[in-house]
Amino acid sequence: MFKGLFGKPHDAPLVGGQSLSKSADTDDIYRYPINQEVEAYWQALKQDDALPKRNDLDPRGMRNALTQAFVLNVDGRGARFRIAGSKIADIYQGDLRGVAVTDLISPAKREMITELIVEICQMPAKAQVDLEITDPNGTPIIAQMILLPMTDANGQASQVLGCLDFTSLPAQNSRCVLEPVGTIVRPQSERKHQIIRRMKDKRLQLVSELAHDEIQLKPTAESFSRSKPKLTLVVS
Template sequence: MDNNGQNTHNVLSMTQRISKNGFTPLAQVEAYWEGLRGNRLMPNRSEIDPRGIEQALEYSFIVERIAPGIARLRIAGSHLSDLMGMEVRGMPLTSFIMPNSRRQVSDILEEVFETPATCTLELRSEQGASLPPLEARMLLMPLKSDLGDVSRILGALISVGDMGRSPRRFDVVRSSLRPILADASLPPVVTEKIPAPKPMVRTPNKALQPPKVPFRSETPRRHAPYLRLVKSDD
């Protein structure tokens, strides 16, 4: 895995480098995501408007993290269904990946969610009878859910070449993971935890208190008689 740890604003994105090879829709989806997030780490899922990626909609998808390393498709463009030869909503994203590369993709999904980071994967299809070679690219970019947790991904998957017989699955040839950094020019948001105030204990001011006068009864106190134990043999 190629992880250079650089800010995506300071380097040429993978999608820009491969846009001339027929993968232009990836660059459109990436530009839309970057425009939404602005100076934040990532946009919210609720901000995604299909009209913003209309030219790349058939290649786009949104997945939801349901367990570590497992993300299911909630929204998927028609190109993804064409690759699998069926409706793909509800399927794991790794359904498009060959078994020997699925663990790698699961690890990448976790890094995209947890770091957080964006990732571009270079993919190559299996080959065989009625399975001509296909090159593909997948783009993964994290989103926050309505609850504020990072559990969604806006992505895109596009293949170039004769699709042949479906389903088509891919091996990972190369991946580029790029950790996301917020705009360093903005002051960090510091959340302070203020402890609850302790209950006030009132201390009496002795200077304001009248002097204590011992109590004396007006009636002379009689000495209490002693109690005697009288032993009787009766």
């Protein structure tokens, strides 16, 4: 299933078990190793700092992450699952194909996540979303979602490779809601390690942001032609 939707098999770089992305925080390497494998593979697919092509994805390149990885179709209205791993489907308790990614998110934060995904495709940039999950048993779980833009067959940044990594797995056969408690947006270039914007705590208040002249917004698809103000503050 993954092979058909990720694109035809080819000799893609295999990064499982090798050194991880240099841009990762050391703590996250140990806490979220599955996310680190996916981001390292995404970085390995890039050519001359250009975004990877979705058709170049090969499941063998992130074989340890397939149950927690996903691909989104993105347009100006939001993002929907093209494919999702089995552990993510278990959280939703259903087939996620065609479902809005925000259906997994707490209602108060859905608009913020939609704007974040559309924005990283426009920049382009990559994003990290820190999450809290409380399963029906009342067990708190810490998780992290990464969002990595890719281009479609027309060269437009309308796809996102993502992964949801947990410190522990939610209870089986239980639908869970993801509560964003922080976000970090970084330049997509591996050579640029500065943070574009950091937001934290349950209200997702703005913590820091680069000056506007340090960020060049580059809309990459006609579907993004609708003017949208830059995300500078999100309130609960």
